[in-house]
Amino acid sequence: GAGVSQSPSNKVTEKGKDVELRCDPISGHTALYWYRQSLGQGLEFLIYFQGNSAPDKSGLPSDRFSAERTGGSVSTLTIQRTQQEDSAVYLCASSLSNSYEQYFGPGTRLTVT
Amino acid sequence: AQKVTQAQTEISVVEKEDVTLDCVYETRDTTYYLFWYKQPPSGELVFLIRRNSFDEQNEISGRYSWNFQKSTSSFNFTITASQVVDSAVYFCALRSFSSNTGKLIFGQGTTLQVKP
Numbered sequence: 001g002a003g004v005s006q007s008p009s010n011k012v013t014e015k016g017k018d019v020e021l022r023c024d025p026i027s028g029h030t031a032l033y034w035y036r037q038s039l040g041q042g043l044e045f046l047i048y049f050q051g052n053s054a055p056d057k058s059g060l061p062s063d064r065f066s067a068e069r070t071g072g073s074v075s076t077l078t079i080q081r082t083q084q085e086d087s088a089v090y091l092c093a094s095s096l097s098n099s100y101e102q103y104f105g106p107g108t109r110l111t112v113t
Numbered sequence: 114a115q116k117v118t119q120a121q122t123e124i125s126v127v128e129k130e131d132v133t134l135d136c137v138y139e140t141r142d143t144t145y146y147l148f149w150y151k152q153p154p155s156g157e158l159v160f161l162i163r164r165n166s167f168d169e170q171n172e173i174s175g176r177y178s179w180n181f182q183k184s185t186s187s188f189n190f191t192i193t194a195s196q197v198v199d200s201a202v203y204f205c206a207l208r209s210f211s212s213n214t215g216k217l218i219f220g221q222g223t224t225l226q227v228k229p
Contacts, residue, residue, distance in 0.1 A: 043219040056214035098215030104158035
């Protein structure tokens, strides 16, 4: 079956612009996660959704970051007023529930110039 | 606090050698899950194994085997007769059972290079 998909695969944006990153989880997976991977910080958790609600937003680095999930499926991660330190690969993952293994998408590479 | 340490940053072996990737974790929880993921050069993280804290039985899957030792808080991963296709970054991760979140705490990763 289809895996987790993310779009765009690459995004280059100017400092100060807003960006939206999209994640389509595996069908039937109720749990969805966003992580960020950068050279200096490794793999960092950002936010966890169970259905459409987000019980754990503890990893969002600032109030410029927000995310939503609609219909228990697609999720969008929005970064406002991007900064150069936001440059990273943003990974989305989904799982059957929060007890199960997470399956990752290919990521969106964000470059802020 | 929870933490995962992969002390080996990079390992280089010649094809057909056996290699063990170390993972040491810290948690105050009595129930937790441990994972290994592989990230090949293509970039996508691939799930390899999940182990819960009350199952210390070692597992073997083909050339891969995992040694979970609660007494030393370690969950090591061995590749037998390594192949060039095993070249990747390998991540160990921890998930607490007690928290209402599935977030994974990752180690820094070990880059494995298998030379022909």
